[in-house]
Amino acid sequence: MMKTSKRVTLTLAMSVVMLASACKKKVVIPPPPPPPQQQTQTPAPPPTGAQRAVISEFAVEPSTIERGQSATLRWNITGAGAVAINTGIGTVPAAGTRRVVPAETTTYTITASGPGGDVTASATVTVTAPVPPPAQMRPAPTATFESLVESELHDALFDYDSNNISDSARTVLTANAEALKKIFADFPRATIIVEGHCDERGSAEYNLGLGDRRSTAARDFIAQLGIPADRLKTVSYGKERPACNEASEGCYQKNRRAHFSAGQ
Amino acid sequence: MTRKQTLLLVAFAALGTGLLPGQDITIWINGASGKPALAVVDFRGAGSQQFMTAFNSTLFSDLDGSGLFDLKAKSMFPLNNPQRPEDLQVSDNNQGFALADWAGTPVNASHLVFGYTAAQNGALVLYGNVYDTRQTNVQSAELMAQRYAGSMDQAGAIHIAHEFANDIIQKFGGTGSLLGSRIYFVSSRGAAKNNSEIWVMDWDGNNQKPLTQLKSSSIMPAVSPDGSRVAFTSFALGQPRIMIYDTTTLRAVPFYNQEASLNAQASFSGDGKQIYYSSTAAGGLSQIYAAAINGRDFRRISHRDAIEVEPKVNPKNPAQLLFVSGPGGQQIYQMNSDGVGVQKVTNGEGEAGNPAWHPDGQHIAFSWTRGYSKGDWNIFVMDAGSKQFVQLTHSEGKNENPVWAPDGRHIVFASTRSGTSQIYTMLADGTQVKQLTSQGVNKSPVWGVR
Incomplete structure (x- = not known):
């Protein structure tokens, strides 16, 4: 009787200990939930006489990275005379990809300039702190x-x-x-x-x-x-x-x- | 005669006074013709008066504590007293300068102790005299006239008082000497929880200081007959082990411990060349072993189916060994040092332990719960031959670990009468109890000649 209850207690204690030690090893700070994908296209401006550029795609993949990892920007734009991405990337082709390694959470904005004016779109990469080395x-x-x-x-x-x-x-x-x-x-x-x-x-x-x-x-x-x-x-x-x-x-x-x- | 004293019809035969079995301990302590009645005047100092309070109280306390004298009340003394022998007059009308003034009423002293101290060449010099007041001739009345020198401070004054008192005690037939003797004991003072060190103090309780600094549990000391070594039981390595320290250098000297879960309770033989101890070296019960002073050449002595501890070999007869054992309640036993002839010393009542040989090898002091509940220890003294015994303490706390002083008249022991265990001395008739320690917990005293 006593023996059994003792064993149960011990098993329980052991699993608590194992759980505790598992926790200790990783110490994961749960990353904040990723913000909603910023793939907002600015609403189409009222039609004007001139043709405006169309940003059919501007996305970043993955949208959440750990510091030190990279993400890839991908875009596809038609009808633009010039396309540029901020944060120092500068002029880019109308369609393409770019590997970025942001040190912190960064919102990239692409600007397509055409005869009918500028069109912009944004995408955000959330950067989380890397998991610290195990204790x-x-x-x-x-x-x-x-x-x-x-x-x-x-x-x-x-x-x-x-x-x-x-x-x-x-x-x-x-x-x-x-x-x-x-x-x-x-x-x-x-x-x-x-x-x-x-x-x-x-x-x-x-x-x-x-x-x-x-x-x-x-x-x-x-x-x-x-x-x-x-x-x-x-x-x-x-x-x-x-x-x-x-x-x-x-x-x-x-x-x-x-x-x-x-x-x- | 009190009941306690009457009970002391123990054979205190060989206590240095040549008494026969059956005589009263009061006679043994008094001397056969009754106690000398001492009038001890207050000594004065020439350039050393500031130390005379310490001097006079030490001199009085030593003489009183010896149990050898009837010390007369100073309030009965004449107004004057001689300081030098040449001050003595044949008759002076009770002014105090004649021996007859001290022999007659109201003082009724048989001897006059007088003298003075002086600052002389940077030293404190004592001129001490003892005269027989019953002699009419001053010249033939002189028993002692001696000079002592000490340092010019309070310690020096106490030192020369001890020396003078000791010489007076010896003059009146006191055996052995307390002078320079020291008491080793276990103290928790300043130690972490569960730890204790071996400490040492002068026999009057002065100069208390640690002997060991092992920051562990050090217990159960024994001191060698010449006072140069203290053996004790140490937990510094985990299991109990015997360690021996040099009392002068305060360093460990080598002692070989057998492979065993327990090596403990070392004691010395009368010649200081053998160590007796308790060990589980054979596996199983702790048994009695003897070894050379360095732990080598060990041999098992007892082969009994019982726990055997506290071996104490007779200082005058190395063939006689006392020890404590069961089964069925701990009692004191004796055996020959070859392990045969085992017999009970205590009669089986209560529980008994802590046997300690008197320097004469004929009497023992020990702890016994006889007449009380388990754990209520009292100090007893027994004649090892006749097994007659007398009880010295009467349940004033727990009273344990009695050990004789080198003079054979005093006993040091541990008592909880003040609440915690402390070290006390008393005369062997149970009187003159003095508390020597008060800080921390202090226990297991032993008395060394130095």
Whole structure:
């Protein structure tokens, strides 16, 4: 029962982590939606006596680029004496294409001059910032490993002056072993420290020996469940590092523990 | 006689005074004919008066703290007192210049301690005298007349007061000496969370300073018999390891640690050439080992199915080893140093730990929860032969880690009576309790000759 829910939690946690790390890799700033294609033809002026030029096409493809990429202007004009595009392109043939590399969002305007006057059309290239290079890859996402160790591995508790693995400690250690298999799959070089602790009542000296028994008993138990023993280091802190400082049985029980922490 | 003192019908036989088993500790401390009754005058200074408050309080405190004397109340003293032997008169009508003025009521002193200090050639010179007030002849009344020199400052005044007091104590049969002795202990002062360093202070609590700077957890110190080495348990490399420091250079000296999850709680043999410690080198339970002073030539001593810690070898008999072990609640055991002849020292009541040999090799001080709840430790003293014991503290906080002073009359220990663990000294009859530390958490004291 506990095992299942634990696994679900872990899977959930893992997918959140993977999602988070996927996000971190790309850091996409979603580009603004492209503006409506500016292919507006100036409305036909009222007919005059003279023939006006006709801009049958002025477009840019693609209309959105990242900075550093190019776009192509394409135009087709009839009936014009001279055709020019602004932004320094200058005079162009009546029909043609031109590769442009604008550094920022730019509106190109083409002007066709004919005997009946000038006709213009515009097209805009939206320039977006390029995606930044991926963040420097850390050799191992330590914080993530540590947070997994902290959230997924729980203290196995002991009776006073005992290093026997009780039924409840057995349940906790079995779940820890399952969690560790997943954690080690993602962090193949990581190690775990199994700390042995005691409550404050025995002498500090005796408790150092007792804490050593608790850490090795917990280590041996999960090693026997298939966790490689060389990934598990033990240390006894005796009563030097209590988790809880009140003089009450509730607190004593919290301190009589095998605690799992991230190794170096 | 108080109940506590009556209980002390312990065989304090060999405590330097040649008493027989069954005698009262008060007699042991007093000397067989009762305590000498000292009248200690306030010394004055010629050109050094500004240091005399420190001098007089140090002299009085040392003499009082020795437990050897009945110090007479200064309010009963005559108006005058001699400063030099030549000031003494045969009779002067209770003006204070005659020894008889001090022998009779209301002072009732058996001995008069008098003298003065003077600034002399840039040094602070003490002329110290002890005279037997019951002698009618001034010449035969002289017990001590000595000169001491110190630096011309308060530290110098305190130093010569310590020296003079120490000589008086020795004169009256005190064994060993506190002079120059220092107490090593564990302190959290200025350390990051969970860290501690080994500290050292003079035996009176002055000059507290760190010995180690490992920025780690350093605990459970022991000091070599000559005071030149301090061994302790360090977490600097992760798992507990034994380190040894030179107390003069404040540097680590090599010690070979066996491959083990735990090497801890080193203590020294009486000749300073062997280290006893607890190790899991054989795999499994921590057991008792002995090794040369550099950790080499190690050998396993115990082979028991129990956690075994805190080995303490008898300073007078290297074949006798005390240690702490279970199962079924920690108790003090003894065995021969070849590992055979294991027997319980404490009787199985409560939990017991922290055995510490008296310099005589016949008595131990230790911590015991006997008569109290688990974790409520008190200091006890036991005759190692008869196993008779007496309780020195009575649940004023937790009282742990008693260790004898080089004089065999004082005990240093840690107590939580002020709220946090601090270092205290007391006489071996439980009186004269003095608090030496107050900053941070301070614990696990040991007393070295220097």
